[in-house]
Amino acid sequence: MEHKSLGVIGGMGPKATAVFFDKVIENTAADRDQEHLDMIILNHATAPDRTTVILEGRGELFLEAVAKDLKLLELAGVSHIAIPCNTSHYFYDEMQAMTSVPIIHMVEETIKLIHDQYGKGSRIGILATNGTIRSGIYAKVCEQYGMELHVHDDRIQEQTMKIIYTNVKSNMDFSPDELEALIDELVVNQGCRCVILACTELSCIKLSRQSAEVSVDAMQVLVEKSITLSGKQLKAIDV
Numbered sequence: 001m002e003h004k005s006l007g008v009i010g011g012m013g014p015k016a017t018a019v020f021f022d023k024v025i026e027n028t029a030a031d032r033d034q035e036h037l038d039m040i041i042l043n044h045a046t047a048p049d050r051t052t053v054i055l056e057g058r059g060e061l062f063l064e065a066v067a068k069d070l071k072l073l074e075l076a077g078v079s080h081i082a083i084p085c086n087t088s089h090y091f092y093d094e095m096q097a098m099t100s101v102p103i104i105h106m107v108e109e110t111i112k113l114i115h116d117q118y119g120k121g122s123r124i125g126i127l128a129t130n131g132t133i134r135s136g137i138y139a140k141v142c143e144q145y146g147m148e149l150h151v152h153d154d155r156i157q158e159q160t161m162k163i164i165y166t167n168v169k170s171n172m173d174f175s176p177d178e179l180e181a182l183i184d185e186l187v188v189n190q191g192c193r194c195v196i197l198a199c200t201e202l203s204c205i206k207l208s209r210q211s212a213e214v215s216v217d218a219m220q221v222l223v224e225k226s227i228t229l230s231g232k233q234l235k236a237i238d239v
Helices: 016-026 050-057 058-075 087-097 106-118 130-135 137-144 156-169 177-189 209-213 218-229
Strands: 005-010 041-042 080-082 123-129 194-197 216-217
Touching: 005 016, 005 058, 016 218, 041 058, 050 058, 050 087, 050 130, 058 087, 080 218, 087 106, 087 130, 087 137, 106 123, 106 137, 106 194, 106 216, 106 218, 123 177, 123 218, 130 137, 130 156, 156 177, 177 209, 194 218, 209 216, 216 218
Parallel strands: 005 041, 005 080, 123 194, 194 216
Antiparallel strands: none
């Protein structure tokens, strides 16, 4: 299979981008440097906060910020672009219109995988930013696949935002206890078949085997799709 280079628009947030890069390396079947992916990573940490621009109706600020990134990656000759930020995919159609390079649709790839695993009619939980939840990007794709995206209460959403913005983004606290409690609540008490970790900050947290088995990490889906589209093989990884 032809080997292709991958472009990455990162920095949303920086730690999540570093974790994405590590996961690509760890999940690629390679015995030497030359068997890994060629990647160009733009760590655009100053890009406007995605949740803020969505909720304030100022999406043009984000699109203006990433337009140059998309053009740079296109000029660099990458074959695909990965954006390890769930909320940014609210602007997927506008971003794709800016470049001829295919952007991997993190949200759609995640929902396709869940549909294949759990089937039509499944109730799916989600933990994400306010921007991702209110934008409806996951709910829309779930509906297309005949699945129900479960709407949880404000308490769970407030706790999720605390984990994302205070624990991970601010304090670099990767303790899994609070996140695992939310996953358990959604699966055991609220009847969800699985829970989407739909924020790349949540992907920075190492879960227990039990919690990982009922979770679908959107970043992991993006990692694996990035590897295969680049012409590389996936390495078997234990949970």
